[in-house]
Amino acid sequence: MPTTATLAVCGSFLLHFVGLGILYSSGLFVLPLSYAYDTQRQQASLVSSMFTGSMLLTSLSAGRVFDTFYKRQSQNPSNNDLDSIPMFPPIMLGGVLTAVGLFSLSYTNNVVSGIFASFFVGAGASLFAIPSITVVQSWFDKSSRATATGFAMAGSGLGNFAYAIFISRLLEYYDEEDCEGRGDCEGWRKALRIEAIVSLALVLLGSCLIKRKRVVNSTSSDPDVHSEDLLTFKQAVMTRPLLTVIGFKSVFAFAYLNFFVHIVAYCEGIGLSTEDSALALSLIGCASIAGRVIIGMMADKFGTTNTLISSMVVLIACVLIWTHVESLAGLLVLSCCYGFFAGGFPSLPPSIIAEYYGKVAGSSLFQVIGVNFFLETPGATIGPSLVGYMFDVSGTYESGSYLTAGFMIVGVLVLATIPKVEDWDEKMKSKSEAEARRMTKSGDNTIL
Numbered sequence: 001m002p003t004t005a006t007l008a009v010c011g012s013f014l015l016h017f018v019g020l021g022i023l024y025s026s027g028l029f030v031l032p033l034s035y036a037y038d039t040q041r042q043q044a045s046l047v048s049s050m051f052t053g054s055m056l057l058t059s060l061s062a063g064r065v066f067d068t069f070y071k072r073q074s075q076n077p078s079n080n081d082l083d084s085i086p087m088f089p090p091i092m093l094g095g096v097l098t099a100v101g102l103f104s105l106s107y108t109n110n111v112v113s114g115i116f117a118s119f120f121v122g123a124g125a126s127l128f129a130i131p132s133i134t135v136v137q138s139w140f141d142k143s144s145r146a147t148a149t150g151f152a153m154a155g156s157g158l159g160n161f162a163y164a165i166f167i168s169r170l171l172e173y174y175d176e177e178d179c180e181g182r183g184d185c186e187g188w189r190k191a192l193r194i195e196a197i198v199s200l201a202l203v204l205l206g207s208c209l210i211k212r213k214r215v216v217n218s219t220s221s222d223p224d225v226h227s228e229d230l231l232t233f234k235q236a237v238m239t240r241p242l243l244t245v246i247g248f249k250s251v252f253a254f255a256y257l258n259f260f261v262h263i264v265a266y267c268e269g270i271g272l273s274t275e276d277s278a279l280a281l282s283l284i285g286c287a288s289i290a291g292r293v294i295i296g297m298m299a300d301k302f303g304t305t306n307t308l309i310s311s312m313v314v315l316i317a318c319v320l321i322w323t324h325v326e327s328l329a330g331l332l333v334l335s336c337c338y339g340f341f342a343g344g345f346p347s348l349p350p351s352i353i354a355e356y357y358g359k360v361a362g363s364s365l366f367q368v369i370g371v372n373f374f375l376e377t378p379g380a381t382i383g384p385s386l387v388g389y390m391f392d393v394s395g396t397y398e399s400g401s402y403l404t405a406g407f408m409i410v411g412v413l414v415l416a417t418i419p420k421v422e423d424w425d426e427k428m429k430s431k432s433e434a435e436a437r438r439m440t441k442s443g444d445n446t447i448l
Contacts, residue, residue: 005140007211009148009152012155015132015207016156016159018129018203019098019129019159021162022195022199023055023125027048028167030047031044036186037111050118051125053122054126061126061370070087083213088210094124094125094127094128094203095199095203100120101119103192130370130373133350137149137365138213138358139213145300147299149351150293150347156292163195230361230428232361240419242372244417245352245353249411250379251411254383255383259404266397279332284339287337291339292343295307295344295348304355312412315342316409319404
């Protein structure tokens with residue numbers, strides 16, 4: 001019979017499958033929206049980009065919602081005998097928000113209302129996709145945490161592949177049924193409604209599998225006393241390990257999506273067919289599925305931080321040679337390589353954060369990991385546009401690839417300054433002992 005930890009991984013996999021599947025496939029609606037709104041594709045693309053933008057923007061708030069829910073449930077006397085806390089209510093809230101956003105989007109007729117509806121799609125996804133990976137961290141120790149995280153986040157790669165096929169088939173079907181293939185077809189509205197229903201059903205299933213491990217101080221008989229509360233969220237964000245990780249993520253985010261966004265345009269620019277260009281893009285997603293799992297296994301064996309740095313160095317090499325590869329075979333190999341190692345960027349930082357803060361700020365872990373995603377927002381939004389602007393000015397992606405590599409190098413250098421886990425644990429141990437002595441002197445023998 002599957003353990004609660006295994007079910008949590010399966011649930012997180014399914015929630016990433018839905019959340020990231022919706023986000024990654026949103027580009028398929030750009031052309032239908034441009035016809036429906038009677039606007040340019042660039043403006044219609046703002047609607048689809050809001051899916052990802054709002055998910056990252058609201059990730060910190062989502063973390064606060066989950067931390068508050070977890071603390072209240074842990075302190076509820078009726079839950080004293082439980083070793084885990086079901087996370088069904090906040091996850092389903094996210095599922096409902098996403099479904100409402102998709103339904104609302106299907107009734108919009110202009111860019112402004114489309115952006116407003118899309119905000120709820122991403123905000124809902126931040127409530128079930130991002131926090132679900134934090135739950136996985138609570139069930140595994142350093143020896144297997146990164147592998148479990150890799151399996152859980154592999155759902156996003158499969159979701160990218162499956163949702164793209166699902167949505168494209170729906171659009172194709174309704175194009176033929178409703179308007180015989182005309183470009184101004186309104187079948188995208190029905191496709192969005194079906195996507196909303198299917199996604200809500202999958203979130204319901206995933207939410208039933210997700211439970212967070214309940215951590216109780218082993219030296220206290222009080223089940224409401226948590227050994228994880230040595231640092232509050234505000235204290236944690238001012239410590240060096242977390243500042244290093246979010247500094248890395250903030251800088252690297254300006255580069256991470258550039259290859260994803262511009263590889264199709266680059267391929268078509270050197271004379272490759274649309275089908276070949278799409279193949280190069282799809283291979284990135286397929287390779288990332290294997291990459292997240294295998295890189296997670298490598299991280300458990302060789303160290304999470306060391307594995308992340310090594311993976312990002314490979315990405316630097318990929319973008320430096322990107323504009324010098326002009327054959328289909330070479331670009332397909334490059335796409336596979338980039339996709340495989342790119343999987344470490346979203347999947348390993350949560351494990352690194354859990355290594356440092358899982359024991360000392362665990363009751364705020366949703367927010368601590370949430371801020372790691374929240375600060376990606378500027379880079380994920382500006383980076384691809386900046387590379388596009390450089391192409392418009394120069395007529396080549398060469399300068400953009402060098403800029404991308406530059407951001408990556410700075411990010412890796414920042415990450416390399418993170419203190420050793422052993423040193424951090426020793427520092428927190430000393431802090432805990434000092435707190436215990438202080439409490440004893442004040443006449444309170446309870447260790448917080």
